[in-house]
Amino acid sequence: MxxxxxxxxxxxxxxxGCAAEREPxxxxxxxxxxxxxxxxxxxxxxxxxxxxxxxxxxxxxxxxxxxxxxxxxxxxxxxxxxxxxxxxxxxxxxxxxxxxxxxxxxxxxxxxxxxxxxxxxxxxxxxxxxxxxxxxxxxxxxxxxxxxxxxxxxxxxxxxxxxxxxxxxxxxxxxxAPADGEVDAYARKAGLYSADVLTFSSSDAAQTALERLESDPACQLSAYGGCAYARVTAAPGDGTLSPAAEDALSALEPNQWSRPVETEEGASLLRRTELDGKAAAELWFGxxxxxxxxxxxxxxxxxxxxxxxxxxxxxxxxxxxxxxxxxxxx
Incomplete structure (x- = not known):
């Protein structure tokens, strides 16, 4: 059914629609x-x-x-x-x-x-x-x-x-469909960014993970089963990340992890990545x-x-x- x-x-x-008999x-x-x-x-x-x-x-x-x-x-x-x-x-x-x-x-x-x-x-x-x-x-x-x-x-x-x-x-x-270069122009104008976000239950857990990530940059994010992982693509101030998280992210070098940032969900580590072109195109479409x-x-x-x-x-x-x-x- x-x-x-x-x-x-x-x-x-x-x-x-075709004409149909109206019900009360x-x-x-x-x-x-x-x-x-x-x-x-x-x-x-x-x-x-x-x-x-x-x-x-x-x-x-x-x-x-x-x-x-x-x-x-x-x-x-x-x-x-x-x-x-x-x-x-x-x-x-x-x-x-x-x-x-x-x-x-x-x-x-x-x-x-x-x-x-x-x-x-x-x-x-x-x-x-x-x-x-x-x-x-x-x-x-x-x-x-x-x-x-x-x-x-x-x-x-x-x-x-x-x-x-x-x-x-x-x-x-x-x-x-966007014209050639249209999404890139949109991304620049909107200031779009992409980032990896690892969210832990506590600052201590986030700090322990950060120390491991800094000592072993090749460490797979999937190794952190006790946290939530997300790849986000967003514009500054659109509410995807908190102001504190965006401030931490803006101060980072490419592929550098932030210090733990307190959020409503817990404590997050953030890393700026190369802009996700597909996600940017989806935002453009919206x-x-x-x-x-x-x-x-x-x-x-x-x-x-x-x-x-x-x-x-x-x-x-x-x-x-x-x-x-x-x-x-x-």
Whole structure:
């Protein structure tokens, strides 16, 4: 059933919908807003985006803010010149537009999900079902998010379409591929760097590892089974590394290891490496897609102006309360 849903989801993403008999509106978002889930809440370059797709992002953003605030957020608070209420609606709108642009570009580029993508979606679903304690439990969790199985597969398909588009562009295929020298120019302008990062549970463990690395530069990083290893490629200040880690990295010579740097995850050793060209191209692609989304023609329907983030979240909480308590994922 998962594979059939995944294939159907991919087809819906890439083909214009045919007229179908409308069912009476229902679902969590309808109960919260009175807006039918299949209402075209906005269009992106002429592509209709149903209300349920937008409300998913709005629910996620409102939930995050409520978690950070420890309760009801102050919706009138300033958020960069906007009220928090307006800012959250805009953030959800940006996410919905970005997904629509992924789908649009996939169609324009002839990009479709492969058998490997569909198999990966099957595995993702199976893992989520297992973590939830069974398919019924997972479907109940989705229901509290305003989603059904097909909705969840559509969001999953967007992720895999993005990865497929990125792989095509990085390999030089299709209209989204960079011109010669474009990624290098982007990397220089953004100040991109690549680094090896070893993170240990304590500064003492990091210091012991550093002494071994300095005495034996040929030592394989895989020898450190008690730590987390990552190769990162990022731009300064983008949040990939902490300010302290970036400061330590900027002071290093090529292939030199830093002193232990305290982070939220533990103590890290960092080493600047030659820039990872593939990772730089992937970052370039992400920026290109964001620029396409920022310049997209977006038109919101009348229904969009009839709710605020505060009224949506209030209605959402009421609708969820009527469904009873949620079951945490084990």
């Amino acid at each position: 998962r594979r059939a849903l995944a294939a159907a989801g991919a087809a819906v993403l890439l083909l214009s 509106p229902s679902g969590l978002y309808y109960e919260a807003t009175g807006v039918a889930p299949d209402t075209a809440l906005l269009t992106v370059n002429g592509r209709e985006v149903p209300a349920s797709r937008y409300f998913y992002w709005l629910a996620a953003d409102c939930g995050y803010l409520a978690q950070q605030a420890g309760g009801e957020p102050d919706w009138s608070a300033d958020a960069g010149g906007l009220t928090l209420d307006s800012y959250v609606k805009d953030q959800a709108l940006s996410a919905a537009v970005f997904c629509a642009v992924i789908e649009e570009q996939a169609q324009l580029c002839g990009c479709v999900l492969t058998a490997a993508d569909l198999a990966a979606m099957d595995r993702d679903w199976a893992a989520q079902v297992r973590d939830a304690g069974g398919e019924d439990a997972y479907l109940a969790l989705l229901d509290r998010q305003g989603l059904n199985a097909a909705d969840a597969q559509l969001f999953s398909a967007d992720y895999y379409l993005y990865e497929r588009l990125c792989a095509m562009a990085v390999s030089g295929e299709g209209p989204l 920026d290109q897609l964001r620029e396409l989304a920022a310049s997209a023609r977006v038109t919101c329907s009348e229904e969009y102006s009839r709710f605020t983030a505060a009224s949506f979240y209030s209605g959402l909480r009421t609708a969820r309360a009527e469904k009873g308590p949620s079951r945490p994922i084990s």
